[in-house]
Amino acid sequence: MKYSNTNDLLLKEALAALTLHLASRPQDETCGWTLNFHNPLVNVFVTGGSRPGRVAGRVFTEDVRDFGKNIFIAQTAPRERRPARAWWTLPEMMSSRRSRLLHPK
Known part of the structure; x- marks a missing residue:
């Protein structure tokens, strides 16, 4: 798939972060992360497992749910075992980082 430069960079950074996270987790665990950005409306989804050591991801720009804030x-x-799910509001730092990617000086 072909993404804009900003979305491509966000996907690569999310994949790198998930890879580092998985390296510190038990060997039998899989994880999935969704970063939902409010403006512009974009979802970055990444998933992976420590065994066999694979990660994958995708950017969604259509039919994205708007939470009114970054999640x-x-x-x-x-x-x-049963999966565990949690969500947090993304700190303002993430919002400003994405804003700098979208609107470089």
């Missing part, structure tokens, strides 16, 4: 949603699924 981070994480789901973790240890083998043979």
